[in-house]
Amino acid sequence: MPAGPPEPGxxxxxxxxxxxxxxxxxxxxxxxxVGPWVxxxxxxxxxxxxxxxxxxxxxxxxxDEYGRDVFSRxxxxxxxxxxxxxxxxxxxxxxxxxxxxxxxxxxxxxxxWLMRLMDLLMSxxxxxxxxxxxxxxxxxLWKTVLAVxxxxxxxxxxxxxxxxxxxxxxxxxxxxxxxxxxxxxxxFREILPNAWPPIIVEASLRVTFAILLGAALSFLGMGAQPxxxxxxxxxxEARSYLDQAWWMAVFPGLVMCLTVVGINLLxxxxxxxxxxxxxxxxx
Amino acid sequence: xxxxxxxxxxxxxxLCVSYATAGGTLRALSGVSFRLQPGEALGxxxxxxxxxxxxxxxxxxxxxxxxxxxxxxxxFGGRDLLSLSPEERRRLRGGAMAIVFQDPFTALxxxxxxxxxxxxxxxFHRGLAESExxxxxxxxxxxxxxxxxxxxxxxxxxQLSGGMQQRALIATALAAEPxxxxxxxxxxxxxxxxxxxxxxxxxxLRRSRRLSxxxxxxxxxxxxxxxxxxxxxxxxxxxxxxxxxxxxxDPAHPYTRGxxxxxxxxxxxxxxxxxxxxxxxxxxxxxxxxCLFHPRCPYGDKRCGxxxxxxxxPGPERSVRCWKAQEIRGVAWEEAAGGNGRPAARGDExxxxxxxxxxxxxxxxxxxxxxxxxxxxxxEKPGGQGWPRPAWEPKFLRALDGVSLAIAAGExxxxxxxxxxxxxxxxxxxxxxxxxxxxxxxxxGRAIARAPERELRPVRRAAQIVFQNPDSSLNPRKTVGExxxxxxxxxxxxxxxxxxxxxxxxxxxxxxxPSYASRxxxQLSGGxxQRVGIARALATSPRFxxxxxxxxxxxxxxxAAVLNLLEDLRRELGLxxxxxxxxxxxxxxxxxxxxxxxxxxxxEEGTIAQVLRPPFHPYTEALLSAVPRIDxxxxxxxxxxxxxxxxxxxxxxxxxxxxxxxxxxxCRTVAPPVLEPLPGHRILCHxxxxxxxxxxSPIADEAxxxxx
Numbered sequence: 001m002p003a004g005p006p007e008p009g010x011x012x013x014x015x016x017x018x019x020x021x022x023x024x025x026x027x028x029x030x031x032x033x034v035g036p037w038v039x040x041x042x043x044x045x046x047x048x049x050x051x052x053x054x055x056x057x058x059x060x061x062x063x064d065e066y067g068r069d070v071f072s073r074x075x076x077x078x079x080x081x082x083x084x085x086x087x088x089x090x091x092x093x094x095x096x097x098x099x100x101x102x103x104x105x106x107x108x109x110x111x112x113w114l115m116r117l118m119d120l121l122m123s124x125x126x127x128x129x130x131x132x133x134x135x136x137x138x139x140x141l142w143k144t145v146l147a148v149x150x151x152x153x154x155x156x157x158x159x160x161x162x163x164x165x166x167x168x169x170x171x172x173x174x175x176x177x178x179x180x181x182x183x184x185x186x187x188f189r190e191i192l193p194n195a196w197p198p199i200i201v202e203a204s205l206r207v208t209f210a211i212l213l214g215a216a217l218s219f220l221g222m223g224a225q226p227x228x229x230x231x232x233x234x235x236x237e238a239r240s241y242l243d244q245a246w247w248m249a250v251f252p253g254l255v256m257c258l259t260v261v262g263i264n265l266l267x268x269x270x271x272x273x274x275x276x277x278x279x280x281x282x283x
Numbered sequence: 284x285x286x287x288x289x290x291x292x293x294x295x296x297x298l299c300v301s302y303a304t305a306g307g308t309l310r311a312l313s314g315v316s317f318r319l320q321p322g323e324a325l326g327x328x329x330x331x332x333x334x335x336x337x338x339x340x341x342x343x344x345x346x347x348x349x350x351x352x353x354x355x356x357x358x359f360g361g362r363d364l365l366s367l368s369p370e371e372r373r374r375l376r377g378g379a380m381a382i383v384f385q386d387p388f389t390a391l392x393x394x395x396x397x398x399x400x401x402x403x404x405x406x407f408h409r410g411l412a413e414s415e416x417x418x419x420x421x422x423x424x425x426x427x428x429x430x431x432x433x434x435x436x437x438x439x440x441x442q443l444s445g446g447m448q449q450r451a452l453i454a455t456a457l458a459a460e461p462x463x464x465x466x467x468x469x470x471x472x473x474x475x476x477x478x479x480x481x482x483x484x485x486x487x488l489r490r491s492r493r494l495s496x497x498x499x500x501x502x503x504x505x506x507x508x509x510x511x512x513x514x515x516x517x518x519x520x521x522x523x524x525x526x527x528x529x530x531x532x533d534p535a536h537p538y539t540r541g542x543x544x545x546x547x548x549x550x551x552x553x554x555x556x557x558x559x560x561x562x563x564x565x566x567x568x569x570x571x572x573x574c575l576f577h578p579r580c581p582y583g584d585k586r587c588g589x590x591x592x593x594x595x596x597p598g599p600e601r602s603v604r605c606w607k608a609q610e611i612r613g614v615a616w617e618e619a620a621g622g623n624g625r626p627a628a629r630g631d632e633x634x635x636x637x638x639x640x641x642x643x644x645x646x647x648x649x650x651x652x653x654x655x656x657x658x659x660x661x662x663e664k665p666g667g668q669g670w671p672r673p674a675w676e677p678k679f680l681r682a683l684d685g686v687s688l689a690i691a692a693g694e695x696x697x698x699x700x701x702x703x704x705x706x707x708x709x710x711x712x713x714x715x716x717x718x719x720x721x722x723x724x725x726x727x728g729r730a731i732a733r734a735p736e737r738e739l740r741p742v743r744r745a746a747q748i749v750f751q752n753p754d755s756s757l758n759p760r761k762t763v764g765e766x767x768x769x770x771x772x773x774x775x776x777x778x779x780x781x782x783x784x785x786x787x788x789x790x791x792x793x794x795x796x797p798s799y800a801s802r803x804x805x806q807l808s809g810g811x812x813q814r815v816g817i818a819r820a821l822a823t824s825p826r827f828x829x830x831x832x833x834x835x836x837x838x839x840x841x842x843a844a845v846l847n848l849l850e851d852l853r854r855e856l857g858l859x860x861x862x863x864x865x866x867x868x869x870x871x872x873x874x875x876x877x878x879x880x881x882x883x884x885x886x887e888e889g890t891i892a893q894v895l896r897p898p899f900h901p902y903t904e905a906l907l908s909a910v911p912r913i914d915x916x917x918x919x920x921x922x923x924x925x926x927x928x929x930x931x932x933x934x935x936x937x938x939x940x941x942x943x944x945x946x947x948x949x950c951r952t953v954a955p956p957v958l959e960p961l962p963g964h965r966i967l968c969h970x971x972x973x974x975x976x977x978x979x980s981p982i983a984d985e986a987x988x989x990x991x
Binding site: 171178 | 716740756757816820823
């Protein structure tokens, strides 16, 4: 549309989903940070007389089979779950973006080898691949993070590669080559800033997947170790009590769900906000 | 013109379309009125954003729910379109009223055979059985000039060339026997020789079927060629209507005059500096008071800024929306626009050939393998007997097949040819954006054809490129200042405050305000983006500039401004240009010398005056006669469209597949000799010079465009 260009420096309006997502994520992250000090009970304290109590004024989210306070355990679990999600995604982002840019820009044999390697990684079910990486050594949290990170590298590589392939055809890349720019400048200064939006969306999706996969690995005994709490671990422990104590599974599940929604909103909002084309309400 | 007593097929009065936006109401169309007689062809012209396509979509009822539509009268074939139910509108659409869209490459369904797609409307609108419809479809394909229609009907769209696809689309539109055919920029995506064939087809269909045509185009030449009457739109308003010939001979509205003054002309002897229309389209959310065009109008006065002008009639069957239409008769646009009519002294100051050329290219070659590794593997029996043996025989596309050229400082070399002829490959290979397979490139005394990238640095600084697509040539994440500043940084020409000052100077050089440095590309119009692209190329003070279709994507008024700018820069800085374009008029306007390229090779070259006059290479002749123009037309030569012809195998003349003057076997087997009628004018053809010189020139030598 022929509308006159908006004045530069016009007020940046934060997208609504960015605000909502950021608020949700902030609340949950804050809860994870201050959890141990605000929790009404230590997360591993047994109250044998109050086993499997429904939510009430004392135990807000009820208690589990040992009488441990579910609310306190959810708070404590948020630390491990969030750390798992964010750190694992950072690992896959770091490796995935570098590999994706390389494959998409240089094409040819490098591309072929890298992509076949990614196919190999993808052909394993995530949990099996995670187990494979973890099984050889004694379990510990950082190894779980690494394993989950590696599992999700192919997804990031594929997204990065496909945007890079597209962007490499643009005339501004040719213009950069006509100035004799080196590959590093073209990749990181010309292509990457334009490739961020889909990568950020993919990454925010991966955070939630990573939380879930971390939970699954915890359940299998390869992640968080009892008695420490983790949302995934809590849900799996609650499995056998579902008919007597729904709250044991519902509350950690609900918080996990809120986290996932919050992170996705945040990712979407970031994408909109970072894109100068969408920022000023222009075309 | 159609006979007056018959009732009009289409009547539009006071058509308004508006959209509710965050900032208020956007008036896409305000009070558009025109009528169309049966068998008449009406051209709807205007630049992008003028609302041409909105009219078509409104007629078809395809505007979507967010558009608010109103009209005093919207009648088609005696029926009121506004009172029809959605179902009745749907039956009308593709039935009595059919549309052909711009891009044939996306308008056909890639997964259905062409015949089925042509037959489908006949099944739906005329109730034919599948087999009957398919037979009728083959008949239609034949009617739109497709050879071997039975075969084409079974083919898929990707197997057809662009022109064939557009013909198939027209056949689809004709399938339901419409009374009105709406064509939205039907030839814009096609080469000029193909465009000429499609226009011929439309003309004959109109005659044979008494079809009414609503022809939407930004190309005034095409409208002049096909349409009885024309309706010029500006910012959603009709500013002038009337018989095409009369309007173009004696335009009454300042906007029409501005459009005509912006057009580069093909004819020799009428070369003047172009007079672009200043400014841009108004913001349709906050339209200016009074006449919508007055902020850009050189004739405007106080009243124009206060009262909207009414339609008046300056002649029979004509109307114009301007207060001053009577007063300004005889005052040429150039005069009013401020003494820009000085002739471009281009042809009179030939570049000094005595000095050593700045750019020399000798026998440049580049070929691409077609298909992958396995496609090249064939099984053959040696001597036709015994066991078949594998052999690797790749097929090649010769994108550049021994091209040589030289460009002096201050000279513009035009390179013309149709899409796919290798002109873009040539431009990019000269700058070593593509590595050549063979040949020499010398720029500014340095041989660079095989030099490694690190040795190219001085050449990268001295030779730059301007691209075709303003939307793709600027990084959307960088500000204009960053984009123009980067070459300065990279070649350590300036930094800090000096860099900012130099960016300001460069912006000034391309006539943009310094404040643009902080804007992002999406905040600029197409013409402004193209100027930024030029400023970036100029940042290193290059001596040689490749312009690859640099003005093709722009509206004529903007194109004129950019052409003037390039001409000024050439004069001021003594730049050498390789100007690549498919548009012969632009080359005729700007270039000193021209090379005509066909399938990877040059078939004619010479100064602009030599190439535009006989003797012609048959391909040049066909190209020239195909250009739709607003100033007279002579002979018409039409080229056969190439079917899925085998690639030029390197034997004989490369133009043999389509040559209208084919001599016979010699053209297929022997490479044509170089004819040199005048020094510097070279033609590759087997014909004798006298034969080539005897043809009538398809363009007039002198074509004074009166009124424009």
